[in-house]
Amino acid sequence: MTRRHLLRAGSLAGALGTWQLLTAYDVNVWLRFEQFPTVTEVARTFGQRVGGGTYWQDLTDSLTRIVSGFVLAAVAGVVVGTAIARSRFAADVLGPVLEVLRPVPAIALVPVAILLFPSNEQGIVFITFTAAFFPVMVSTRHAVRALAPVWEEAVRTMGGGRWRVLGSVVLPGALPGILGGLSVGIGVSWICVISAEMISGEYGVGYRTWQDYTVVDYPGVFVGMATIGLLGWLTSTAVEVVGRRLTRWLPRPEAREPAPHRRPARGARRSVSAVAGPAGTAGPVEPDALVGPLSPIGPVREGSPS
Secondary structure (H helix, E strand, O other): OOHHHHHHHHHHHHHHHHHHHHHHOOOEEOEEOOOOOOHHHHHHHHHHHHOOHHHHHHHHHHHHHHHHHHHHHHHHHHHHHHHHHHOHHHHHHHHHHHHHHOOOOHHHHHHHHHHHOOOHHHHHHHHHHHHHHHHHHHHHHHHHHOOOHHHHHHHHHOOOOHHHHHHHHHHHHHHHHHHHHHHHHHHHHHHHHHHHHHHHOOOOHHHHHHHHHHOOOHHHHHHHHHHHHHHHHHHHHHHHHHHHHHOOOOOOHHHHOOOOOOOOOHHHHHHHHHOOOOOOOOOOOOHHHHHOOEEOOEEOOOOOOO
């Protein structure tokens, strides 16, 4: 176990220990911890829930909703963002509508989803889709617009068409920005799917957490919160791992460390000293100092007839 992993484990253990102390001794200094369940009570309730089938059904329902909505949002966000960035017609037709809808919180669309879709399940997937779509679309649009045109011009010079440019230049070049939007989108999706389950869901982690709150089962509420946190962490990590595999060509922080200093070979030192200029000088050597001023017919030595 590396030092970094030990530090992370110690940070988590310290947070849980602080929680246990504050709740066990009913600390009440502005913040009131007397009604909070202790860590041991939450762990006991968590063990009871894991042993039952309802917990796993809620887990499966929430994961199905989040994966369905997020995958649809990822595909639609990349397609629409690329179209808006590459096509003036798409920007004029789709841009104004999307910019009006983008500030509307996805959770505010719950009444629309109830009226629009024949089942609550489809409405929750729609809300999850909407939550993830806009971060992916905006990040894709900015990433595509930020690409240098020189790469596209190079592909077109070699005979590449529109689809070749899209597959070889646009999408690979914009991929780091797209992955940033996906990371934000998966987090926002969890927030909205849990809220939608609380309002209109049947089964699901959010639905169960709200039911525990209505019957004043606070350890159950914290079990739901912990489950949501773990699921969000796992899905965000999965997106990050997939992104690292897709962008293996990018330099990583560990690859940017300076290489160990090595003494140059004897022949290399001799060649460097031969072009270093007058004795006692250091620094880069200008090309003109080696070959003389350039002329239309090639390098000319100083003092030679032109």
